[in-house]
Amino acid sequence: MESHDLLIFKHVAESHSFSKTAEKLGYVQSNISQRIKNLEEELGVRLFKRNNRGVTLTNDGEILLDYANQILVLMDEAKIKINPEKWQERLVIGATQTIAALRIPKILSSFLSVNNQINVKVRTDTTSTLLEQVFYGEVDGAFVTEPFDYSEFKTIYTIAEKVSLISPKNSSNKMQYEQTLLVNSNPYCIYRNMLIHLAKMNSYNNIRTIEFDSLEAILQSVSNGLGISLVPSDVAKLRKYQNEYDISELPETIQIDFVIKNRQQQPKGLKSFIKFLLEE
Numbered sequence: 658m659e660s661h662d663l664l665i666f667k668h669v670a671e672s673h674s675f676s677k678t679a680e681k682l683g684y685v686q687s688n689i690s691q692r693i694k695n696l697e698e699e700l701g702v703r704l705f706k707r708n709n710r711g712v713t714l715t716n717d718g719e720i721l722l723d724y725a726n727q728i729l730v731l732m733d734e735a736k737i738k739i740n741p742e743k744w745q746e747r748l749v750i751g752a753t754q755t756i757a758a759l760r761i762p763k764i765l766s767s768f769l770s771v772n773n774q775i776n777v778k779v780r781t782d783t784t785s786t787l788l789e790q791v792f793y794g795e796v797d798g799a800f801v802t803e804p805f806d807y808s809e810f811k812t813i814y815t816i817a818e819k820v821s822l823i824s825p826k827n828s829s830n831k832m833q834y835e836q837t838l839l840v841n842s843n844p845y846c847i848y849r850n851m852l853i854h855l856a857k858m859n860s861y862n863n864i865r866t867i868e869f870d871s872l873e874a875i876l877q878s879v880s881n882g883l884g885i886s887l888v889p890s891d892v893a894k895l896r897k898y899q900n901e902y903d904i905s906e907l908p909e910t911i912q913i914d915f916v917i918k919n920r921q922q923q924p925k926g927l928k929s930f931i932k933f934l935l936e937e
Contacts, residue, residue: 658699660732663725665692666704670722671793673711681793726920734925747776748926751787751799754841755848755872756913759892760800760816768933775926783843791918797927798917802847809919814934816913819890820848822855822905825882835863837884839875842868847911852887855907876901 668678669689679686697704704718714722752761761779769777780787780796787799792809802818824836838856840849856864867884869875875886880901889911893904915934917927 658696660729662692662696663728665689666696667722667725667729668793669693669705669712670714670718673713675712730924746774746926747778747924748930749778749780749796750930751780751782751790751796751801753784753787753800753802754781755889755892756800756802757781758872759889760913764934767937768930772929772933775929777926784845788916791916794918797924798915798930800913800915802911802913803845810916811919812914812916813931814915817910818913820851820887820907820909820911821890821893822852822885822887822907823876823879823893823902824885824905825879825902827903837865837867839878839884839886840866840868841872841875842870848887848889851909851911852885855887 665678665682668681669675672678672681675689675693676686678684679689682689693704700717700721702717703715704721705712706715750761750765757779765777765779769775780790782790784799784801784803787796787801788810790796791799798813838852840846840852843849853864853866865884867878869878872888872892875888876892876898878884879886880898887907890904890906893899893902893906917923917931923931
């Protein structure tokens with residue numbers, strides 16, 4: 658039984674698909690199928706049940722997946738222990754754009770002050786993409802702000818983030834929600850959807866929106882009088898912008914969760930980060 662066969666098996670088990678595994682690992686599908694067949698013949702059991710939706714694990718497959726996860730993590734830890742210069746302990750974190758810009762630098766600064774031997778990478782994307790990356794092991798954990806399937810993931814740490822409505826200087830509070838709403842282009846963005854919901858709750862249905870791909874563009878557009886937006890309070894109060902627009906902090910909060918995949922074995926770098934978050 659080779660470690661790479663276990664890695665292939667793990668990807669098939671998690672994606673429920675030979676074709677998706679082949680695409681992700683850069684193989685032809687027949688190669689993936691043959692490697693799984695060889696593994697089944699070596700063990701003398703069937704690992705997958707085929708159906709119209711792809712493949713699912715048999716009972717024996719479930720047992721092997723648990724061991725495969727442990728073996729692959731232990732192999733990485735062994736490399737780090739034997740040759741730390743070549744195989745540095747790593748941690749890959751995912752975050753949405755706003756969280757990456759505001760919270761990640763502060764969190765990592767504190768974390769690395771006591772864990773400076775860990776090689777950290779940060780990936781920024783939408784919540785749905787980040788969760789997929791957590792699921793497939795491409796990132797160890799992610800900070801997300803949108804609803805997700807809790808059965809596949811475990812929430813480690815939660816932040817209740819205060820939010821503020823920002824509007825051009827001297828704009829009328831009474832007419833606030835009748836101004837153009839400046840929102841993120843991601844239709845699942847929780848700040849975008851909360852702002853639109855608030856506008857509707859204030860009996861304003863003729864909603865006009867302008868979409869932007871960056872937080873910086875939204876802040877600048879509000880300061881230029883283009884419309885209003887909803888952002889984390891800490892962002893609204895940044896020194897370089899706080900005198901550029903009016904700020905109104907709302908009673909509502911947005912929940913930020915740091916999530917990992919439900920699994921028994923965790924990489925050492927992730928264990929250290931989880932310990933840090935819980936102590937914080």
